[in-house]
Amino acid sequence: MPVELITIPCLTDNYAFVIHDAATGQTALVDVPEAAPIQAALDQRGWTLSDILLTHHHDDHVQGLEALRGNARVIGARADAHRLPRLDTEVADGDTLTVCGRDVHVMDVSGHTIGHVAFHMVDEKLLFTADSLMAMGCGRLFEGTPAQMWDSMQKLRALPRDTTVCSGHEYTTTNARFALSLEPDNKAIISRTEATKTARENGRATVPSLLSLECETNPFLRADDPVLAKAIDMADAQPAEIFTEIRARRDRF
Template identity: 65%
Template sequence: MPLELLTVPCLEDNYAFLLHNSDSGETLLVDAPEAAPIQAALDAQGWVLTDILLTHHHWDHVDGLPALRGNARVIGAAADADRLPPLDLAVSEGDDLTICGAKAQVFDVSGHTINHIAVYVEAAGVVFTADSLMALGCGRLFEGTPAQMWKSMQKLRILPDETRVCSGHEYTETNARFALTIEPQNADLISRIDEITKTRAAGLPTVPSELGLEKRTNPFLRADVPALQSAMSMVNQDPADVFAAVRKKRDTFQ
């Protein structure tokens, strides 16, 4: 199935994503931070939106929707429908969903917000995670608990290593500097930071990122890994507690 992915920078550091099926002409937008750059990308490709997926209710993921909605089907979490713009299709974890002609899997990834969702499209090899799992990080816990977010990380971690992680912000350089304070001897992380530096110097996005690389370098996916636990002086402790300690350190990191 010919599915094409396009990353669209928005606002100061947000990303929206377009997924297009060239056979059917269907186009999915994931989150709508602002309308102008998204519409410009659509116009440049000659694409028309057929679906819009909203991962969570924060303004920087939904404010562009009114100008983009048109006749597109708007999809979001059933459990968060009272905080989202009006939905045409309300979904929950485990629901069968088809977008751009492909089967999609819905995950409840509460933590950053309660009822945040992520969507995995196997045929495209992508998972849209917004502010749950991020490149070398995870979203700040505005509503959920560390235990909830750790559970969310575990759900996403089981996807295939080659899955492209489409997260919602360009926070990767800061996340990388933080990760290095936790695991300064992590060779995969050191190599990744070099690539991130080159990518950003060229003015290019660092997302999507590869899930397999996230598993080896992202401290928020590694709370049950002995090397990370040792680095945190928390060997054999509950991974949810280790995750909480890493998140606490990140919250005060400059």
């Protein structure tokens, strides 16, 4: 039986994700932007948290933790432990955890911050990326370098294309406009932009998204695509240089 995934809007534009396994009765949470809407979702279903996974230390991903901690096991990156809330389990790149009776692989995806991790539920094809890979974008580089983030993007891109990407924010509308500014004639980007507009007008989230769609329309996964390189007049540049340029353009957008 597959796990149940609940996407919970928090704060202004954050998302938290609740994972529930009916067979074991266990329930996990990825990131805690705000306690109240998460607790309401748990209460509605009669679920109690067994695990809380933290992707990185920023307040808008951890500030609701203490109100929800209870007896849950709190999991986060060893490299980030000095600035995360108290952890019960510290993890690093390449580790495998058991959460809700399922294997969860830990991936270091530094760039937005140093020590940012993603959690990959392999058999369920669920990937929790927070502020590394986003819908049609990637996180601003507050601590890492463009080269680090490009390396992280390649690691995530290498996963199976039918993976569902659960990212941390509803930024897709702006990210789509930026992608169109780079490639105004890209039919896949035009189509996704229109779909995003329709979804938001009808109050629907644009997260999660399929990795296959991100690989097709997310410029930050396509820094080695000759079509994108030509579109931004960098046909002779290396992928890391192209990634650096598009990240800088996004920062100014």
